[in-house]
Amino acid sequence: MNGAQDLGGMHGFGSVKPEPNEPPFHAEWERHAFALTLAMGIPGGWNIDMSRFARESLPPADYLAKSYYEIWLAGLEKLMAERGLVMPDEVEAGKPLHPAKPVTRTLKPGDVAQVLYRGAPTGRESATPARFKLGERVRAKNMHPRTHTRLPRYVRGHVGVIDSLHGCHVFPDSHALGKGENPQWLYTVAFDGRELWGADGDPAVKVSVDAWEPYLEPI
Amino acid sequence: MNGAQDLGGMHGFGSVKPEPNEPPFHAEWERHAFALTLAMGIPGGWNIDMSRFARESLPPADYLAKSYYEIWLAGLEKLMAERGLVMPDEVEAGKPLHPAKPVTRTLKPGDVAQVLYRGAPTGRESATPARFKLGERVRAKNMHPRTHTRLPRYVRGHVGVIDSLHGCHVFPDSHALGKGENPQWLYTVAFDGRELWGADGDPAVKVSVDAWEPYLEPI
Amino acid sequence: MSHDHHDHSDLSETELRVRALQTILMEKGYVEPAALDLLIETYEKKIGPRNGARVVAKAWCDPEYKKWLLTNANAAIASVGYAGRQGEHMMVLENTPKRHNMVVCTLCSCYPWPVLGLPPVWYKSAPYRSRAVADPRGVLREFGVELPKDMEIRVWDSTSEIRYLVLPMRPTGTDGWSEEHLADLVTRDSMIGTGLPKRPDEIAK
């Protein structure tokens, strides 16, 4: 979706503010927002693409006003409400008002290390040959789905070069909708700065995105 | 600039909410924000393009969170502060803290009707012939100035047809920067919905923008 | 002025801020209260969509006027008495059985003040500005307007100082109506292109 999350090339946000010796968390609640989000992935059963969509589909003014973990929190509340795990009235009341939903699994302390170490690889067997080859010039499609996609607006319609092939990976556009993994070939596509930004671009800059095959078309 | 004002094609804002029998103003303060903004244009001496830039360069989260007249107000405060007419500390204090700046003109009650009736036409004599002709196919430039421009992102890089010629008009990109009127040919350029939005577009839709000649290139 | 978030809602804080600004601007001699009052009165009482409705009704009754309106909108509109700020360069867009016109300003909220007055909140809002150019049919549906699938929808994004007024199609069953009576059928939304004129049975005779 063309939401507030699609920030590449936007102006007006001011300068980057590095923070010397920055701690991993800036407040106690951030620790908990982080841990609850990770832990709830298991009973919740959503995947990372669903999580991203829950966050990026926040009203744009909210998305831009919230801090990172506030966005996570809002996304978590949305995911849980959609599945009837925790309803908004319960968050408002600060206590359970409805019976717990039966969940098949929760995160046990003894499993934490293994769950983190395993992660969730998205590489899948390739059933079809890749459509594009290394060095080939391709165009990023001009597409504007209202659902989750990982092709940023700033590359759409522009021509780049296949910089690497990564085999097939879970396709976020399907996965976020609960339509299965639908693995697709994944490429890194590199664009010249001037191709992306016109005369306002830096000729010594190249920018790449990772793009699944359905995002690309031959030229 | 690619600010929050450039809303065409964005998602996530929800549905349009028509208001039956809507009044011109919804609160007393809106009346005053409106009138002060109009009246201050005369002693302030800024032009409409400077006003637009003052508004669109608000931090994006603010721009999207504010109501229309709140945006006007923030723009007015910015324009006045830039010119030393009213400083932020005065707005905070709620009273003048610094001497008034001498201004050459103010809006007199007796002039209101005439000032409004006259408006501020932007048409200018054409010094050069138009570069493009009716029916010609042109491409909207892929440009990303950080300053004021009136070419929305959603048409950049796309091909449309010259739908009408309007003679030369004050060029906002120069005018907003105080670099003079720099009149340029103005065209209406019409784009097919599918050209702009790809397969997600409606084939029975055409969208036009008014584009000054420097926004366009031949194909 | 007070900036104590605990005492005031956001709204009243804005109210206080505007009041403070007005005081400062008056004390500095930049604005005159009587001029402010006139500005407000003009756009609250005098200039509104009834102006545009009269223009449309006249065009419905008078083919010569309609032709003039479509080829030289400024002169034709000025002949009825409307002109000026935010309407310096007018274009009138004729709806036909084949094409429906709809006006937006995605970059701010440009709107033809002399004929329509100040824009409604929805016109200035992010939902309308973002969607009118990409999904006009969906937007029209939210206004209760369903157009035939093959009718072209032409969206005009007001990115310059040209201001657009839609000339809707004259409703059937209005033969012999007076201009004044016809003007009652012309809604503001029908001149933006997000609505259609009223049908004769929708207004009291």
Added chain:
Amino acid sequence: MSHDHHDHSDLSETELRVRALQTILMEKGYVEPAALDLLIETYEKKIGPRNGARVVAKAWCDPEYKKWLLTNANAAIASVGYAGRQGEHMMVLENTPKRHNMVVCTLCSCYPWPVLGLPPVWYKSAPYRSRAVADPRGVLREFGVELPKDMEIRVWDSTSEIRYLVLPMRPTGTDGWSEEHLADLVTRDSMIGTGLPKRPDEIAK
């Protein structure tokens, strides 16, 4: 929980909200407090940029390892003990005198957790995400890094599950240094590409 805006700052409201959520989730049996504590401890104490620094230092010392790292990052990084969540598909990007690499995630805040820990606030912020792809040189300047005008800047937008780690150039004057000592030169920012490694004189021997 209280939603009285007059009693709490936004921050403490968020605090209360998180606390309430945690209570609800525990009472419903969805989460176990000990697991939450372990998650926090892992990313607060165990997994951080020191991991990546060790990988970089090893590559600086061992040409074979470097080759392996650049061709099969996952295996090479796992051999040092780092793997897992948000680093399932690693690629290592070598800086050279001709090319500087810089990593961003414009769409969210993808970041290689196993080697760098959790991302800093600026990496997740709108200024960095918006500007890194359009004006990387300007962004680098804000980090105090000025690169030669003709050095290519290659920005990697992390739009898939591939996670990028920059392999910065080994600082001069470090001949014969141990891996552990070299790792002290490797800053987090130098592995994102918004910084360079420290010079030998910048750290205590």
